[in-house]
Amino acid sequence: MLINFTDPMFSNRVLGFENLVDRLERISNESQTGYPPYNIYKDGLKFQIEVALAGIEKKDLDIELCDGALSIKHDGPNASSENSETLHKGIAKRAFKLKFTLAEDLEVLGASLKNGLLTIDMERVVPDHKKPRVIEVK
Template sequence: MSKLTLGAHPYLLGFEQLERLVERTAKSGNDGYPPYNIEQTSDHSYRITLAVAGFGEDELSITVEDSSLVIRGRQSEDDADRVYLHRGIARRQFQRSFVLADGVDVGEAFLQNGLLHVDLSRKVPESVVQTIQIRKGDKA
């Protein structure tokens, strides 16, 4: 018995990209750091919040790459003169990726109390009804 994939289903025309998107998301390699929340702030907007304690604004970057929101953090190594008796606060670089649906735009981002907030909004598509004319002929 052969496996029926999403892109090969006869009623789902043009969804091959969705299958590739699911595969890409599964391979994203996010390891759980830093922890984050995703909340719906209205019917058409969202907020992603990452716990980035210890990171400054200049040590964080937010980009949109190939329909993905990518948030990176890299702290400078200026601790050479410090002697830690215990080091429980992580100071490691990270990359966290979120796949964005078509029509989702990244708005503003702000850092507050060790939390990085990134606002997203989704454009509501207009409802379109298209009438297709049927013509006579034997074009195959």
């Protein structure tokens, strides 16, 4: 069966599947609006998602892992907290929801927000039954 990854049914990002890593760039360009911008890095068995969140505080973020889907959500600015008139609005603080589908063996290690960049660290944990083992010849 051939799966078309541009189909809206498969619009969630796929992360952690070795044979699909080359499709990540294409999926990210086709499936969402591009806000907020993010990068995905891979180094061996370690993965990292980096999301640009200028002006957004950690208390205003919801990060959830449920059924293999990692969601990052921000409801947008609180209108009542803005007391001054904005003359130019160049920093987007609008609501968003990013969703990444993670491989079964990908473990989220933690998240941090520093200097406007949200960093989520993950690692592939290869189960013992999938690790290569040496068979002794008798």
